Amino acid sequence: MEGVWRRAKRALGLNLCVYVPAALDDDDEVSDAGRLSDAAVTVDSTAELLSPVDYRVLMPTTPTPTSSGLRLSKAGSRSSKRTCTICLGTMKAGHGHALFTAECSHTFHFQCISSNVKYGNFVCPVCRAKWKEIPFRCPPSSDSAHGRARVNPDNWPREDGHMTVLRRLPRVDSANRQHNLPLFHTSEPRVFNDDEPIHSHSGAAKEIPHACVKTVEIKTFPEFSAIPRSSSQEGFGILIHLKAPHASSKQISGRTHNASSTGSQTSRAPVDLVTVLDVSGSMAGTKLALLKRAMGFVIQNLGPSDRLSVIAFSSTARRLFSLCRMTDSGRQQALQAVNSLVASGGTNIADGLRKGAKVVEDRRQKNPVCSIILLSDGQDTYTISTSGNGAQPDYMSLVPSSVLSGTAHQIPIHTFGFGTDHDSVAMHSIAEASAGTFSFIEAEGVIQDAFAQCIGGLLSVVAQEMRVGVDCLHPGVRLSSIKSGSYSSQVSGDGRNGLIEVGDLYADEERDFLVSIEVPRSCEETRLLKVRCDYVDPVTNETVKRQGEEVTIQRPEFAIAQTMSIEVDRERNRVQAADAMAAARAAAERGALSEAVSILEGRRGILSESLAGKSGDRLCLALDAELREMQERMVNRQRYEASGRAYVLSGLSSHSWQRATARGDSTDSTSLVHLYQTPTMVDMIQRSQTLCPSPRGPRPPVRPTKSFSGQLQPR
Structure with a gap:
């Protein structure tokens, strides 16, 4: 079956990725020769080892959500042929890079994919096809231990000359087929004090005239x-x-503005960032692909003085790698680890946060800025239990005690609720307890923009x-x-x-x-x-x-x-509008949706009659638009449960901290989500939209900014 599909794909010349999985029981029906013709290593695109056929490499762009699944761009497919989807580096002839073409026809740098496999991921990072043959390295003394080819071309680095090209995965008994292969094989240390040392900029910092x-x-x-x-x-x-x-322009990103220079790094405070990512079974498919893309954007925009650690959690949590600096090698390792993620299991938010907090607590050295980012699309079923008497669950049990200890320099947890099935109350509670913000990512395609906005702020403290x-x-x-x-x-x-x-x-x-x-x-x-x-x-x-x-x-x-000060009236309107949102949410939780809508409608009327409202103040117009949106999301119980609650909670988080959050569809330029955006956030979002535009086309964010001339002026 697999050979038929492969021949049909080549004959039609379709610019898409077609994968027809074969049952593991069919393992004996395919000869070793057939397998080796499907998976090969190429060097400098001039020769292909073990493969008599010059297969066309079909690598789609990062999937974008559509009503029918994943939509692939033809232009993106052509350009991505020259890009390794793991390290995002080029795959050009004459650069001394060995290339690995998998049995599903996708090609990667051999070094990248062999490291990817090292983390225990035996599926294609692009199409999620399960591989039967995997690439891996072996020491020089074991060239022929597995009877495979020894690769040592003239332009291949001598220290990388010995490798085993392919290794056959052990056959999985059908009785155990439902059990997933372990994602990681290395054991974790009991204390996470293996963080990479930070750069010392004390001398350079003194050169900056205060x-x-x-x-x-x-x-x-x-x-x-x-x-x-x-x-x-x-x-x-x-x-x-x-x-x-x-x-300054140097503060916007630690990488793009001469990131290798010490001066550019001392122009802003370096960051320690810990991301806690949900990889439960519900994240499989488009969600996980978009999460990987978003994390790739974060990794590429951190500077060499910034440090990153990633925690992945499902039924349990696991640290992918220690807190390490995002140098070129650090970024490559981080990308490989993130791309090795597979979705399976339940949702244990508490365990993920505990491990993320432990990374922060056990650091030997500390960068000036530190934050935790939590993303989840589900509800914690391991720590939170819903009692039958209607009592409110103890969401604080999800938050590590170290975060609630009230330390002098609190570590904020910025939470992101992904999709309509996440527990928005839990995510909002975690953010509030830690002085972080809660963002509601309603549309899957804007997850990268939401992350971009967050790190745009963190990189400019x-x-x-x-x-x-x-x-x-x-x-x-x-x-x-x-x-x-x-x-x-x-x-x-x-x-x-x-x-x-x-x-x-x-x-x-x-x-x-x-x-x-x-x-x-x-x-x-x-x-x-x-x-x-x-x-x-x-x-x-x-x-x-x-x-x-x-x-x-x-x-x-x-x-x-x-006349009353319009600045005071404007702020009073904002505070009272936030109070009305909280009151409407409380009514909606009691089941009194009509009362909730009435509260919001009444506040809109008072807003329009205020001094600032009558003067056409843009903040008042934005508040009115936000209150109207909340009314629409409370029109019935189904709508409120699906998106209304999360939208209101994200709005309350934004107003209570006066900090930008992603809410609903962030591409809506009329939404108040842009009220608290800063120039560095806008710049980072524009980079995100330029690299991966929305399927509806890039829409640059409009940010109303406060001006004390009586109006909100767009920048």
Whole structure:
């Protein structure tokens, strides 16, 4: 059967990958000669060993989702013939690279595929065909141990001259056919202290003049510029606005901007990134292929000072490789390990996170920035149990205790819920507990864009451990409350001081906090409060202190006509819209979908009548569009369960941390998902869309950015 299909494919010249699996019981029906004609090693594309037929190499591009499965691009197929899908390197003649053509007709660098097989993966990385013959190396002393060819062409590196070209896989008894081959064969250490040493840039960092480095900008806006002398006022609003400094072009990516130079690496803080990836059985097929593509993009965009470790989990979790720097060799090893993944088993999120946290905890050395990325398309069935009495599951049991310990420098877990079957409540809870964000990836094709947005931020951290202090100046002024979302804040017992724990800021990120105060009667200009902040520069490791200007208001004898600050009104609208989303979600969880829709509709009406709404403020327009989208996703129980809950939770995560998340279909330019995007995020998304455009065509993201001239302006 297999020979018939192969001959038909060559005769028709079809530009697609056709694979007809043969039953393992048919093993004896195919001769060794036949097998060796299907799997061969070629050197420099000038000669093919063991194969009398010059098969056409048909390598499709990374699959993109369509309604009928995977759609392959003809142009992509032609270009990918010259690219190894494991290391993404070229396969050109005359470069001294041995090539391996598998029995399914796909070709790879011999070094790449032999390393891939070393991890225990015996299926084609492109078409998932199960191989009966695999390539592997052997020491020089065992050239003929298996009766195979010895490869040592003139231009092949001498230290790689000895290898066994093919090895036949052992026959699997039909009784055990349902058991998968183990994905990994090497045992894990008990302590993950085998992380690769980081580069020391202490000398280079000192060469960066601190005076030339921009600092965080602080602005304040009182609700009104004047209050009559005879009036006291409670709940007087003051907006505190923070903006992180701009990232230089060198900060956008550690690799593309002269990544080998020390200077480019010291222009931003290097990252320790641990990705925890779901490879359960439900990830098989398109999902796993797209995940591998997305991870390939992440690997290619990390710099040589950044370190990466990958945890794969299904029924249990396994570390693919230790925390290692993304040099050329490190990237190649990471790509090979990621491409070796196969999907099978259940979903044990807790075990994956425990192992990811252990990689972080056991590090011998630490890069300034560290984060965990978690992606899953299912629900944890090993730790979380749903009780019959309707009690809320204990989602905190999924989060490692080290993350919940409240350490000074918390490690955020950025979670990504993939598809409509994931547990959005669990993923949101994990993110909230660790100061991370939750993204909802509804469309399979945008997973790479979602990862790109995340690492675009992580590769541009300019401030860490930021704390914002608020001090009252006039003896009669008291702090009432601080609206800080998910950021921890506190007001002193006497109401004279307040503190907000902000944590990390990405380049160009903005934070808004609405402070309410009590203003006493006064006969003269009233000094209300002063804002200060301090943070650590992750590049120089120096503490930076900033002081904002004093907030004062005039105290005329008689009331004067004046307009509320549009900046304060805009922020109040955002906070109240987020509160309405939380209230609507609570109603929907009770089953009161009509009440939830009514809450959102009411908030939209108030929004349209506000000062900022009437002025055509683009933030208000974006909030209205988001509230309307949530209404549509709550139209019935089925729609809410499929996507409404995840969409609302991702929106709440974005607003509570004032940080961009992927929500639903990220290519929708009218969505508020772009509100908190920074230039480095936009740049990384555009790279992702340029490399792997959406099947609907690339659509550059539109990012409304905050401007205090009364409008949101697109950049």
